[in-house]
Amino acid sequence: MRRRPDDGGWNPYFAGALVGLLAIASAYATTIWLGKTTYLGASTTFVRAAGFIERSIAPDHVAANTYYTKEKVKVDWQFMLVLGIFLGAAVSSLTDRSFKMERVPPTWERRFGPSGARRAAAAFLGGIVAMFGARLADGCPSGHGLSGLMQLSLSGFVALALFFGTGVLFAHLVYGGGEK
């Protein structure tokens, strides 16, 4: 086993195990401070952020929407968690020099060429489909995957298997399997 990846990152088992400890500490801290055990997740924040944007254009429409009312358009613990992910990744990458401005990722470029517009359009369309799916399933790889499997949730096992299984199928269709 390589102790460190080639690019100076941490061993993924080690970094992952630390996330496991963080998840335990976080479940404990939210129980104490929020009065309710709250697990790591990310996708509900996209609903709240979308609600904020939509509310600035059509406030009455958002107020009347049952889903926004259910999920509550507000800056809560998870909203700040998602902002924190951005900051943590920025600090980590800037301090170990792995920060890199990237317009088109290498795997994408090998298959679809250097066009930034093509990559942007695909990321946008993929994003719409993925978030619609995450909201329907009521979770993403953080909420269903990490937090769900940690708790041995039945829905977590089914969701993660489908996320990954369908992901494998589509990745092979889109990027073509085999060539490394």
Add this chain to the structure above:
Amino acid sequence: MNEQYLGLLTGFLFGFLLQKGRVLRFDKQVGAMLLQDMTILKFMLSAILVGMIGIHLLSDLGILKLSHKPMNIGAVVLGGILFGAGWAVMGFCPGTSVGALGEGRWHAIFAIAGMLGGAVLYAELYPYLTTTVLAWKDYGKIGLPAALGVSHWLIIPVACALYIGLFAWFERKNL
């Protein structure tokens, strides 16, 4: 501590570790889906293994509560399939997209914009979905131990053995 500060601090540490584990990148995510680079699975299953033991210990001691998401069959199955398809094309998941932006991979901004659009679309269609897909069959907020009618301390060692077995296989295959 205030709710927002606690979230920000937790997120900061989460983002820092996600970046150090190098799991935020498009190439790592798609690499896993192409079954060529299992870094994200090593990372994720290690977190799950450690968290699973700790969370269940604290839950047994009455210190915290489990919070299962509902096993609503239509929602989880259709949602899971749609998410997987979008994830492969986008190359990020919701949490890692903002982290990828933080490490300079700015094309993640289009993925984030798309996901905000997907959230709007879902909110608009929600009333229709509650009477269709979401109304099919809901098995409720249930854990695997309750579904199988056994103690979680019987499942946890089996899950640990399974995850460690996968790690051994990844390393042997140099994935």
